[in-house]
Amino acid sequence: MIKTDILIIGAGPTGLFAVFEAGLLKLKCHIIDALPVPGGQLSELYPKKPIYDIPGFPEVLAGDLVDNLMEQIKPFVPGFTLGERAETIEKQEDGTFIVTTDKGTAHHAKVVAIAGGLGSFEPKKPLIAGIERFENNGLAYMIKDPEVYRDKKVLISGGGDSALDWCIFLANVASEVTLVHRRNEFRGALDSVEKVQDLKNKGKIQLITPAEVVGVIGAQQLSALEIAIDGGETIIKEVDAFIPLFGLSPKLGPIASWGFEIEKNAIKVDNTLDYMTNIPGVYAIGDVNTYPGKLKLILCGFHEATLMCQSAYGRIFPDKRYVMKYTTVGGVIGFDGSKKEAPKAVVKKIE
Amino acid sequence: MPQDIHITIVDREGVSHKVLAPTDMNMNLMELVRSYELAPEGSIGICGGMAMCASCQCYVTSVHELPEISDEEEVMLFEANHTKDNSRLSCQIPITENLEGLAVQLAPED
Secondary structure: OEEEEEEEEOOOHHHHHHHHHHHHOOOOEEEEEOOOOOOOHHHHOOOOOEEOOEOOEOOEEHHHHHHHHHHHHHHHOOEEEEOOOEEEEEEOOOOOEEEEEOOOOEEEEEEEEEOOOOOEEEEOOOOOOOHHHHEOOOEOOOOOOHHHHOOOEEEEEOOOHHHHHHHHHHOOOOOEEEEEOOOOOOOOOHHHHHHHHHHHHOOOEEEEOOEEEEEEEEOOOEEEEEEEEOOOOEEEEEOOEEEEOOOEEEEOHHHHHOOOOEEOOEEEOOOOOOOEOOOOOEEEOHHHEEOOOOOOOHHHHHHHHHHHHHHHHHHHOOOOOOOOOOHHHHOEEOOOOOEEOOOOOOOOOOO | OOOOEEEEEEOOOOOEEEEEEOOOOOOEHHHHHHHOOOOOOOOOOOOOOOOOOOOOEEEEOOOOOOOOOOHHHHHHHHHOOOOOOOEEEHHHOEOOHHHOOEEEEEOOOO
16 A cells, blocks of 8 residues: 555646645655656647746746656655556545555555546547447457457557557557548658558558448447448448547546535635645645636646645644745755755855 | 627527627637636636647537638547537637627537
């Protein structure tokens, strides 16, 4: 069991900065995120976009802001559980919490801070009647282990990077790879598009465009797909596996059923004090929360994270006296033994 | 003096709203829908207007000259559900004076 002071759910900018503010208070943090890399939306959606409203940064690329935050929190050695989605929360008799992920990793924390942003990114599912019953029976929305497709007949649909990349990869694994896309044009890295073209010319990938999978056929196991070509004629194609890759969209997910007051697809918090939810000891900070006048801005998330940490400190150490200390005064004393502080001024007479 | 324009928006429940839209606020159609709360918060404009999700998809039902579809917008529309020939991402339509009388319908939630 992973043990920590503050368990942060969500490795976006707000969750990352909370590690820093907690660290100044000597509180240890551990972060869970469903994505395999830290940064949340900034890494997943727009790493190359410039942001102009981070105080003190006239312009910073989203990806660079994440890198900077990771550097800033390094002295406080946060733990990470990445690529796993927080699934359940259980309050213990002593007021602490156990949060368990979809992969069964358990985390024991004194305080939980939900910095879940828009929610966890989940694959978009195409609207095809009866498609659900083939999930894990020939239908998958993401590829976890490509070996599953060895010597199988695979059909991928989608026109973006992940559809192209997996077609290229599976061309050497599967016995047959078919790519179906609504348009003739594909959008991806230039060399991926060219590679798919090359594999098609060599007969290693079959392309069906413009076309769309409109029906799923099979008893227990998926055995064939119905494909409408150019909105007209339909063909039946025998397959062992169907992988629609239509990108990811954020969903509030399991945290929606943890017993919070939900309003406007967000968690209601007390904004007059510390951004605590209706469950004492559980806070919600950043885009995932709502209160009168809420603005979903990174800079607001930073502020919320800071006040949350002060309140968490009071909960964890109710009897300790404490006043906020400026980093210009106290410096940054890392858990890794590092110490940053302002250079001392000298007092010396000038002759 | 920039003029406000009239835009008709049919919400996801099929109710039609004729609203006034400012042309001098650097606003787009998705933001207009949000400002009048014609779709629940969190169900439209999820990516904030970067053409990185399709939550603000709408169908344009009037004849107006609209800005061309960018590559980014096209990619999102390729992969969105419920698309039609007149689908657009409303966040990619800035509110300008030539859009007086524009009529759109919000696409169902993806």
